[in-house]
Amino acid sequence: MTVIDSQTGKKSVLRIPLGDENNRVDTVPKAVAAMRRLQTKREDNALPVLRRTPKFSEYAATYLELLDRMGDRKRPATIAKERWGLNKWSEHLGEVRLDRTSRPMINDFMAKRKVAGVSNRTVNLDIIILRNVLKCAIDDGWLKSLPTANLRPLKFNTKKRDLVKEADLQRLCNAAHSPRFAHGRVVGAGEVGQSLRNAQQFADYAMLMAYCGSRMSETLRLRWSDVGWSNRQLTVGSDGLAKNRKPRDVDLNTKLEAHLLDMESRRAPDSEWLFPSPQRGERDERAKSFRESLRLARAAACLPGFGFHDCRHFFISMCVMSGIDYMTIARWVGHLDGGILIGKVYGHINNEHAKRQAKRITFEDVADNREEPC
Secondary structure: OOOOOOOOOOOOOOOOOOEEEOOOOOOHHHHHHHHHHHHHHHHHHOOOOOOOOOHHHHHHHHHHHHHHHOOOOOHHHHHHHHHHHHHHHHHHHHOEEEHHHHHHHHHHHHHHHHHOOOOHHHHHHHHHHHHHHHHHHHOOOOOOOOOOOOOOOOOOOOOOOOOOOOOHHHHHHHHHOOOEEEOOEEOOOOOOOEOOOHHHHHHHHHHHHHOOOOHHHHHHHOOOHHHHHHOOOOEEEOOOOOOOOEEEEEEHHHHHHHHHHHHHOOOOOOOOOOOOOOOOOOOOOEEEOHHHHHHHHHOOOOOOOOOOOHHHHHHHHHHOOOOOOHHHHHHHOOOOOOOOHHHHHHHHHHHHHHHHOOOOOOOOOOOOOOOOOO
């Protein structure tokens, strides 16, 4: 019979038994009747189609191809992370068929990753990647339930971040302007160097993130049309490419507004981007990255552990210590949890700030003109 696979839509000719052990077909009339019953089932889309469940490695490749074809569902960076994680899973489950994937196999993978020195947080991310594939397998009809159901994530402690100071940011920017670089390195004592060619743009980039809390890629994609001078707001992610795909408005604080005004006074007249590419030529393109400039500037500033993401943490830390509620901070930086993550990660900063404020309390008598009671 010619049968259409309901999953792929492909037609194929299959040999289908007309009977079984309980209903033997041993005459032509019985064969004709059985054939008619099969044809009716086919018309009702009730004819069973025998399919062999794919191996995990085969289906993982199919899943990644689907992500590539539907590129608007996930960011390229997210797809790259899933691809890397699925390579690990394929090494472990490659020959196992999807419906044979079991909890002991998953536990064994987690144990191996732990022995290899991988953190609990990373192992939890590995499980999320696996779950994404298995959920897709359920949608495709290969699985009925998740073998990861009720699997509890491993516990881990969020590392407390050191408080970045504005003096550190200024030192980094000053280092970029200092004549200390030559041929992609920091010059030694007695050598003649020069400042970074993009020192001003690099400094503007770092300070803008520090004053509004935007992420690296979000900041690179900012246009001057995103700056609302009338409503005193900066729109981040208006292109729909923010981490959660949603744009957000950051209200202009004093330093952010002053910094944007300073940048506008030096704005390139032929570009719509806040950070236009120095090699854009006739096309108006944005800068791609400042990573190399950061590597040189932090070496010259003696800040080896500094990263651009520290600018975002500086902004959040300053907001917390200024007493701004977590929900407002979350809205500014693009968190959708209403400030829960900020409370977990930055709560200790608020406690330290509170301790410093407690030292300012005084219980000394205040002189007044009231008379002593009798």
